[in-house]
Amino acid sequence: MLPSPALPATMTAILISAPGGPDVLVPGERPVPVPAPGELLVKVEAAGVNRPDVMQRKGLYPPPPGASDIPGLEIAGTVVALGTGASRFAIGDRVCALVTGGGYAQYCTTHESTALPIPDGLSAAEAAALPETVFTVWSNVFERGRLQAGETLLLHGGAGGIGTTAIQLAKAFGARVVVTAGSDEKCEACRALGADVAVNYRTQDFVAEVKSATGGKGADVILDVIGGRYIQKNYEAAAVDGRIVQIAFQEGAKAEVDFMRLMLKRLTHTGSTLRSRPVAEKAAIAAAIVEKVWPLVTAGRFRPVMDTTFPLAEAPAAHARMDASAHVGKIVLTVPEQA
Incomplete structure (x- = not known):
């Protein structure tokens, strides 16, 4: 040494x-x-x-x-x-x-x-x-999720460290960003960072809001830290050929899920730890x-x-x-x- x-x-x-x-x-x-x-x-x-x-x-x-x-x-x-x-x-x-x-x-x-x-x-x-946020966002949104310019990213937990990083990087690389957050104040903070749409998950249905924001298409990439009941809802919110990247399970790692949407939409549901x-x-x-x-x-x-x-x-x-x-x-x- x-x-x-x-x-x-x-x-x-x-x-x-x-x-x-x-x-x-x-x-x-x-x-x-x-x-x-x-x-x-x-x-x-x-x-x-x-x-x-x-x-x-x-x-x-x-x-x-x-x-x-x-x-x-x-x-x-x-x-x-x-x-x-x-x-x-x-x-x-x-x-x-x-x-x-x-x-x-x-x-x-x-x-x-x-x-x-x-x-x-x-x-x-x-x-x-x-480091923790940038490594996580780069490896999961851009490498595993393969987010491209012109695509839509749905980001859960938009106001946290991961979320505020992902909003800025996704916008910098030309993507559209929809986030969920737990208050109107947090939604406003996400919009100020560049989020195109911010959904208060306590008062709004994020699946309906994503469909509305994308003309019915859905999100191309979803970064999820919630898990639990969000797994099924992510399948509903995803676009055909969408990629869902799981990086945490704040609501639990077990859920009852109808996998038919995974097949019909040709979804990829992946995940990683760092x-x-x-x-x-x-x-x-x-x-x-x-x-x-x-x-x-x-x-x-x-x-x-x-x-x-x-x-x-x-x-x-x-x-x-x-x-x-x-x-x-x-x-x-x-x-x-x-x-």
């Missing part, structure tokens, strides 16, 4: 004391991790908060083998040490990174291939809001993001939508806000300097 001077032996991290509510997140001391071959050690300045962190806190999403049990899947900060063979970045470089865990801490390791240079003009908090995928697959996504998405950030055509930042010690408050679904955009933790 090639270190920078005076790395501490221990660090503050947010630990999960037991499965449960936000109050189970407690600060504790852990050894500063040592980067393995091909890895970077990053001094963390900010860490994004995501739904998988909430699931892990509840005991429903254990880290994959070999990953840190500290929550947190995306970070931004400064490279302070290099593992053997790591050469993409130098000590002192500012990066944001997709990690398999360990983000809620003062130091975190990441494989160099899943780290990205922080685009000019972004704060550490904004940069930490990018955290457990091999490093090589994540590296390929990272390379595509640098080529396709980072120029949009630099040009000011895409920027993370920030909801709230909390100091690291206030991680329980950050999770409580996410549990309440009160946020529009990203919730981020800011990490203090080592005392």
Whole structure:
């Protein structure tokens, strides 16, 4: 390992004391991790908060083998040490990174291939809001869903981190966007970001609204985080040859579904997780993001939508806000300097 001077032996991290509510997140001391071959050690300045962190806190999403049990899947900060063979970045470089865990801490390791240079003009908090959402949207909407210019994307949960990212990227690449959200205020926020149609799922039928918005055709691509009863409704809302990409099951992973529409419409219903995928697959996504998405950030055509930042010690408050679904955009933790 090639270190920078005076790395501490221990660090503050947010630990999960037991499965449960936000109050189970407690600060504790852990050894500063040592980067393995091909890895970077990053001094963390900010860490994004995501739904998988909430699931892990509840005991429903254990880290994959070999990953840190500290929550947190995306970070931004400064490279302070290099593992053997790591050469993409130098000590002192500012990066944001997709990690398999360990983000809620003062130091975190990441494989160099899943780290990205922080685009000019972004704060550490904004940069930490990018990796998990951009990796997820790019790999699922554009690679698995094959969204093309001129097609219609139906996006559930349009006001969250994934949603606000997907709206901007889909519009940047020439697609039409219909979103669902849980309040008129969130619908208005989605329209302000560029959504063509925003449906309040509490008061409107999104299937009827999608059909109306598309002249009866339906959505070409559907990105779904809900599952449950939405699975059947997605089949009804989809266009012929539509692609439905499942990335979460907030309403449950089991449902009674009539698959006849799958056959008659020639639908593709696929899905993926990101955290457990091999490093090589994540590296390929990272390379595509640098080529396709980072120029949009630099040009000011895409920027993370920030909801709230909390100091690291206030991680329980950050999770409580996410549990309440009160946020529009990203919730981020800011990490203090080592005392």
